[in-house]
Amino acid sequence: xxxxxxxxxxxxxxxxxxxxxxxxxxxxxxxxxxxxxxxxxxxxxxxxxxxxxxxxxxxxxxxxxxxxxxxxxxxxxxxxxxxxxxxxxxxxxxxxxxxxxxxxxxxxxxxxxxxxxxxxxxxxxxxxxxxxxxxxxxxxxxxxxxxxxxxxxxxxxxxxxxxxxxxxxxxxxxxxxxxxxxxxxxxxxxxxxxxxxxxxxxxxxxxxxxxxxxxxxxxxxxxxxxxxxxxxxxxxxxxxxxxxxxxxxxxxxxxxxxxxxxxxxxxxxxxxxxxxxxxxxxxxxxxxxxxxxxxxxxxxxxxxxxxxxxxxxxxxxxxxxxxxxxxxxxxxxxxxxxxxxxxxxxxxxxxxxxxxxxxxxxxxxxxxxxxxxxxxxxxxxxxxxxxxxxxxxxxxxxxxxxxxxxxxxxxxxxxxxxxxxxxxxxxxxxxxxxxxxxxxxxxxxxxxxxxxxxxxxxxxxxxxxxxxxxxxxxxxxxxxxxxxxxxxxxxxxxxxxxxxxxxxxxxxxxxxxxxxxxxxxxxxxxxxxxxxxxxxxxxxxxxxxxxxxxxxxxxxxxxxxxxxxxxxxxxxx
Amino acid sequence: xxxxxxxxxxxxxxxxxxxxxxxxxxxxxxxxxxxxxxxxxxxxxxxxxxxxxxxxxxxxxxxxxxxxxxxxxxxxxxxxxxxxxxxxxxxxxxxxxxxxxxxxxxxxxxxxxxxxxxxxxxxxxxxxxxxxxxxxxxxxxxxxxxxxxxxxxxxxxxxxxxxxxxxxxxxxxxxxxxxxxxxxxxxxxxxxxxxxxxxxxxxxxxxxxxxxxxxxxxxxxxxxxxxxxxxxxxxxxxxxxxxxxxxxxxxxxxxxxxxxxxxxxxxxxxxxxxxxxxxxxxxxxxxxxxxxxxxxxxxxxxxxxxxxxxxxxxxxxxxxxxxxxxxxxxxxxxxxxxxxxxxxxxxxxxxxxxxxxxxxxxxxxxxxxxxxxxxxxxxx
Numbered sequence: 011x012x013x014x015x016x017x018x019x020x021x022x023x024x025x026x027x028x029x030x031x032x033x034x035x036x037x038x039x040x041x042x043x044x045x046x047x048x049x050x051x052x053x054x055x056x057x058x059x060x061x062x063x064x065x066x067x068x069x070x071x072x073x074x075x076x077x078x079x080x081x082x083x084x085x086x087x088x089x090x091x092x093x094x095x096x097x098x099x100x101x102x103x104x105x106x107x108x109x110x111x112x113x114x115x116x117x118x119x120x121x122x123x124x125x126x127x128x129x130x131x132x133x134x135x136x137x138x139x140x141x142x143x144x145x146x147x148x149x150x151x152x153x154x155x156x157x158x159x160x161x162x163x164x165x166x167x168x169x170x171x172x173x174x175x176x177x178x179x180x181x182x183x184x185x186x187x188x189x190x191x192x193x194x195x196x197x198x199x200x201x202x203x204x205x206x207x208x209x210x211x212x213x214x215x216x217x218x219x220x221x222x223x224x225x226x227x228x229x230x231x232x233x234x235x236x237x238x239x240x241x242x243x244x245x246x247x248x249x250x251x252x253x254x255x256x257x258x259x260x261x262x263x264x265x266x267x268x269x270x271x272x273x274x275x276x277x278x279x280x281x282x283x284x285x286x287x288x289x290x291x292x293x294x295x296x297x298x299x300x301x302x303x304x305x306x307x308x309x310x311x312x313x314x315x316x317x318x319x320x321x322x323x324x325x326x327x328x329x330x331x332x333x334x335x336x337x338x339x340x341x342x343x344x345x346x347x348x349x350x351x352x353x354x355x356x357x358x359x360x361x362x363x364x365x366x367x368x369x370x371x372x373x374x375x376x377x378x379x380x381x382x383x384x385x386x387x388x389x390x391x392x393x394x395x396x397x398x399x400x401x402x403x404x405x406x407x408x409x410x411x412x413x414x415x416x417x418x419x420x421x422x423x424x425x426x427x428x429x430x431x432x433x434x435x436x437x438x439x440x441x442x443x444x445x446x447x448x449x450x451x452x453x454x455x456x457x458x459x460x461x462x463x464x465x466x467x468x469x470x471x472x473x474x475x476x477x478x479x480x481x482x483x484x485x486x487x488x489x490x491x492x493x494x495x496x497x498x499x500x501x502x503x504x505x506x507x508x509x510x511x512x513x514x515x516x517x518x519x520x521x522x523x524x525x526x527x528x529x530x531x532x533x534x535x536x537x538x539x540x541x542x543x544x545x546x547x548x549x550x551x552x553x554x555x556x557x558x559x560x561x562x563x564x565x566x567x568x569x570x571x572x573x574x575x576x577x578x579x580x581x582x583x
Numbered sequence: 584x585x586x587x588x589x590x591x592x593x594x595x596x597x598x599x600x601x602x603x604x605x606x607x608x609x610x611x612x613x614x615x616x617x618x619x620x621x622x623x624x625x626x627x628x629x630x631x632x633x634x635x636x637x638x639x640x641x642x643x644x645x646x647x648x649x650x651x652x653x654x655x656x657x658x659x660x661x662x663x664x665x666x667x668x669x670x671x672x673x674x675x676x677x678x679x680x681x682x683x684x685x686x687x688x689x690x691x692x693x694x695x696x697x698x699x700x701x702x703x704x705x706x707x708x709x710x711x712x713x714x715x716x717x718x719x720x721x722x723x724x725x726x727x728x729x730x731x732x733x734x735x736x737x738x739x740x741x742x743x744x745x746x747x748x749x750x751x752x753x754x755x756x757x758x759x760x761x762x763x764x765x766x767x768x769x770x771x772x773x774x775x776x777x778x779x780x781x782x783x784x785x786x787x788x789x790x791x792x793x794x795x796x797x798x799x800x801x802x803x804x805x806x807x808x809x810x811x812x813x814x815x816x817x818x819x820x821x822x823x824x825x826x827x828x829x830x831x832x833x834x835x836x837x838x839x840x841x842x843x844x845x846x847x848x849x850x851x852x853x854x855x856x857x858x859x860x861x862x863x864x865x866x867x868x869x870x871x872x873x874x875x876x877x878x879x880x881x882x883x884x885x886x887x888x889x890x891x892x893x894x895x896x897x898x899x900x901x902x903x904x905x906x907x908x909x910x911x912x913x914x915x916x917x918x919x920x921x922x923x924x925x926x927x928x929x930x931x932x933x934x935x936x937x938x939x940x941x942x943x944x945x946x947x948x949x950x951x952x953x954x955x956x957x958x959x960x961x962x963x
Contacts, residue, residue: 044611058629
């Protein structure tokens with residue numbers, strides 16, 4: 011057939027099928043262009059819609075009713091048509107990357123764009139950057155799939171889309187690359203780094219082509235007035251860290267509360283955020299929206315301290331409520347707003363106490379932005395580079411690093427899981443993070459696990475279980491069904507069981523806690539988990555559902571893989 | 584039409600043909616670009632209109648003297664249209680009016696980094712530097728403004744800026760610098776009759792009454808009916824020490840505006856000085872002596888008043904001087920020595936005046952204006 015022949019020639023000419031890496035590079039540029047254009051449209055559209063919602067000198071009633079109506083409309087759309095478009099977009103992009111082989115549907119992209127535009131235009135205190143990341147990842151995913159690329163390549167292109175989106179949304183191409191590697195992939199040495207850089211740069215160029223060379227924030231030149239200021243920046247790190255922890259804990263607790271409400275109310279839940287915004291906006295209209303204009307004003311040090319403190323507190327309450335109630339929107343922008351207000355407050359206080367030794371409060375607001383970002387999002391390297399790129403002021407780097415690291419440390423101590431990991435855990439999803447990257451090195455569990463095995467049924471008799479242990483040459487085994495794992499039982503439990511215990515299910519505790527591991531974990535980590543739990547076999551489960559068993563990994567199999575002999579059952583107790 | 588992928592492990596076996604897909608992608612890019620440009624154009628238009636409204640509001644508030652409110656309005660205009668230098672300069676001026684010089688300075692620096700040769704930017708920088716007390720910098724910015732770029736009416740802007748610089752120098756008593764600015768200004772406004780009186784007035788301030796008199800003479804030739812030109816000439820003649828000519832000039836002015844009380848006062852004053860002037864030719868020895876007695880009396884009284892106000896300036900030398908003056912005033916010289924005594928009185932009066940200047944400065948109250956003028960004349 012001539013058509014097929016022509017296609018074949020074209021594929022041969024492009025090397026499409028044979029050289030997928032080259033296609034990936036080419037597609038990275040295309041993704042950068044499309045994502046850049048889409049994010050620019052998103053920025054402009056939300057801005058224009060917001061102006062329509064709140065024209066200059068508009069009536070006070072708008073401040074109360076517009077957020078409520080906006081959240082009701084977007085809440086209905088999210089409930090009825092776009093359930094996957096809720097929330098920030100960062101965890102969703104990570105779900106797609108680690109659980110769904112990079113799959114994000116076109117419907118989700120459209121839903122995210124539409125619902126976020128409505129939400130943000132109505133003045134909800136959420137940001138546009140997180141949603142942009144999901145939109146970017148989605149575009150990358152759709153394009154890669156349409157071009158018929160392999161699963162691995164589709165997955166590899168998801169962070170490429172994320173990077174392009176963040177570069178355009180924040181006007182920070184380097185920070186976008188770092189964020190994709192540090193947060194999305196959790197690996198600063200990921201092999202896709204070339205594509206990530208390429209898409210970020212392309213998207214940034216598109217942004218500049220259309221919107222020009224304007225930084226997100228305009229900051230007066232920063233100056234360190236006195237070395238003693240480093241102490242004040244350290245205090246800012248502590249305050250920023252504590253504020254970040256408050257923000258994250260409030261958001262997570264409110265989200266748990268909202269999730270407990272009846273499912274039928276899901277469409278109306280976003281309106282709770284809208285109502286709160288309406289009430290707060292009656293008191294202080296500055297709390298509406300992402301508030302970058304006011305961040306700019308704090309950065310110039312021209313905002314009364316009372317207003318700055320009030321806005322910091324209001325935003326710390328408003329954003330978690332809006333997010334947890336199920337609105338579509340991110341927390342990046344609000345993090346920067348809160349950071350600027352907290353930093354401004356500390357700066358004003360320091361300037362009052364030590365007027366000759368401290369800079370304008372604007373300098374502290376600037377550092378505060380990075381501090382809150384490092385504390386909330388927990389990407390310290392990204393936050394330093396991001397603030398540097400936003401302000402283009404190199405002299406801010408050292409105070410920024412001091413403050414960020416202190417905030418990061420405090421946040422890490424008081425809130426164990428980073429926010430996106432914690433949000434995923436609330437969904438029952440276990441995502442790898444930058445902090446858990448070490449766990450993912452070496453021989454992977456997937457390479458040594460037994461896949462064609464079943465768990466012990468709960469109804470299995472103890473004698474059968476003993477025979478099972480003998481058959482598999484181990485002293486512990488998962489219990490339940492492949493899609494509904496409920497626990498583990500050991501030979502030691504069977505040997506010491508009371509006479510009235512007949513079946514395995516009766517040996518399981520009430521909490522149904524059991525050790526597990528994922529297929530992409532290294533074998534060394536499996537050994538650690540076995541040691542700490544006193545078992546010589548451990549179930550390998552899905553990251554999306556820990557009750558779904560993919561297989562079992564045994565101590566002897568790992569030892570054999572490492573080339574040493576198995577040590578027969580010394581661990582089972 | 585769908586196609587079947589041949590590579591192993593692909594997610595979708597079915598997809599659009601590569602060419603058609605690529606065309607579709609190109610179409611999406613073109614459509615998105617068109618949407619973006621359209622949105623951007625709309626945004627720019629709306630932002631520009633909002634910024635203009637805010638700027639006009641700021642101008643109105645500033646005119647009402649509500650500088651802090653004007654700052655907010657200009658700040659909004661600047662935030663909406665950052666590349667508009669006018670809004671930024673308006674903001675800086677409002678900040679200056681509100682006394683927020685520290686905030687104005689970085690904005691000014693930013694503008695000058697990008698528009699270092701802009702006349703208006705340098706003019707406002709000069710005003711800011713003047714407000715901050717940076718005299719040298721202000722002087723430098725004024726000159727950059729004069730020779731900088733102006734969008735239109737270049738000569739007019741240069742003249743106005745130079746006049747502002749002269750005003751600035753006048754406030755600081757920099758007579759030589761004023762004169763240095765006035766000479767090019769005089770050339771620049773040679774054909775501008777409206778500004779000539781101002782130039783002449785400034786020559787007087789700059790301590791160049793001869794040039795001032797020349798300008799007034801030219802003006803009188805051009806506009807002989809304008810009394811202000813005669814009045815100006817009278818002041819110039821007073822400064823030159825030609826009290827008779829000053830008297831004539833004021834008399835001419837009064838003839839053209841007889842109901843002007845100020846002119847009457849100045850005429851009387853010129854008359855007083857004429858009657859006090861001991862250097863007039865053909866004056867009899869007795870008249871000269873009596874005028875020197877009056878001058879010595881005035882100088883002595885002036886120093887006494889000065890020492891009352893500044894007792895720390897008094898010492899034995901001043902006491903001796905006053906004592907000498909008292910002796911001279913109380914004695915009446917023999918007829919053949921009148922001329923010598925008159926000269927001696929003038930010397931003593933000048934010594935007393937110098938003492939007075941070093942103790943209390945050369946300034947005098949309006950009603951004691953005659954003495955400095957006489958002393959200047961004597962110094963000539």
